[in-house]
Amino acid sequence: MTIRLRDVHFTYAAGTPWARPVLKGIDLEVPAGECLGILGGNGSGKTTLVRHMNGLLLPQRGTVQVGEITLTPKTKSSRLLSGETGLVFQFPEKQLFAETVYDDIAFGLEFAGSPAGEIPGRVEEALRQVGLDPGTYGRRSPFSLNWGEKRQVAIAGVLVLDTPRLVFDEPGAGLDPAGRRRITDLMRELAGRGKTVMVVSHHLDDIFRVADRLAVLGDGRVVFHGSLEELCRHDDLDRWGLEWPPLIRAVKAVAARHPGLETAVRTPREAAAVLRPLLQSAPSTPPPLGKGGLRGI
Ligand SMILES: Nc1ncnc2c1ncn2[C@@H]1O[C@H](COP(=O)(O)OP(=O)(O)OP(=O)(O)O)[C@@H](O)[C@H]1O
Ligand SMILES: [Mg+2]
Incomplete structure (x- = not known):
């Protein structure tokens, strides 16, 4: 169930005077059960890349293969991967909307048509996974929570879908050190349970702690792919906008x-x-x- 990207190209506003080529031939493989850290300066295309991993964006050239499913520029449905890869957006708490934490997390399961009898147990399990007690938090309004708790609820809303792969786009942004630590521990736990985890972050110390391998994006390409030990042999991270x-x-x-x-x-x-x-x-x-x-x- 490897993820395999071959020569993936993507340009925003393609065919217009505002065309912005962002991915210019991405080749990348993520074996099942691996935790991959994705690094790169602002605007290097990390978010654009991970949106290809769950079909939110389709490649304009090249292919994205996730398990048995292959997305190409001719693919019609972008929902093919919705049960395959869960995506925790940058600032996911902005998408909280329901009256209670429970309803917010249950929404994705209801939308996916899960049996009603299963839903309460799965919501409670997802809350426990992110470290929130279901009895205390389930009935609270998401808007009464602090930033870290909101982020935990938003993540629970993706975990509850139990997809075999998860992408976290800047999961630690705006969180205090304890909140970031909680999320890195969670990612490690998910990878330990056999999930494929991809994490985008500017917090290199967090990403180095959890990732088995690292991919660095620069100018629309994968400029480095390997272990931290291999990355440490490079002395010029700053040319990729990193430190x-x-x-x-x-x-x-x-x-x-x-x-x-x-x-x-x-x-x-x-x-x-x-x-x-x-x-x-x-x-x-x-x-x-x-x-x-x-x-x-
Ligand atoms: N919807 C869009 N329309 C036009 N250009 C876009 C759009 N989304 C992103 N871009 C541009 O594409 C480039 C890559 O954006 P992307 O969000 O993938 O980068 P990123 O590596 O995730 O950056 P950051 O570290 O800031 O999150 C940026 O220059 C951005 O301005
Ligand atoms: Mg981004």
Whole structure:
């Protein structure tokens, strides 16, 4: 049930003077059960790309294959993938509309024609998955919730559909660190249960923690596709509009003096493990911080 994109092209306002080519030949494979992180600067085409993964947009050239279904420029129905890939939009809470949290989450199931008897149990399960107690939250108005809770409800509204694949477009945008952590933990849990997860984010530290592999978009193409270890061998992320997270930047600064040091660290604990052998061989009294201090490490 791999997702396979072959030579996908997409231009907004094609055929008009305002034509804006965004995807210019995307080749990408996402095996079932993988968590893929999609990176790229503003306007690099990440949202346009993920909208092809659930058929919201159809390729104008090339093909998008999701499991048994292949979308081509000639495909008539864009709803073919609606039961295949769930998409959590950028700022999904803007789409909350019902009077209660329960009704908002149940709406997608009702629309999909799920048996009425199944709905309450599935809504409650989706709420639990995002860390909200169904008894406390089910009857509340979505508009009375704080931003983080709204985001959790909006995500529950997609999880409830139980699609084998999920796309999160900037799931952490506007959330505090605890909210972002909750969502990265959720994505990891979903991938652990065998779901294919694709996540777009400008928070590279979050994405590095959850993704098995990474794809970087630049000028409408996939300019990098591989593991964090492979990405860390590139030193010029800034040409793609990106910047290393502070933890990796710190380890890279040390690696400049110690070639061969592994810089693909995802957590402070991993950074400590990489640096420990160097610290053990350093003098027991460290030099003072500031000019010249700690530079020798
Ligand atoms: N509906 C549209 N009509 C015309 N141009 C669009 C439309 N949607 C997006 N674009 C343009 O296409 C380009 C790619 O947009 P897209 O939203 O895919 O980028 P992105 O990588 O998701 O950016 P961001 O990091 O800001 O979310 C941008 O320059 C954007 O202005
Ligand atoms: Mg976007």
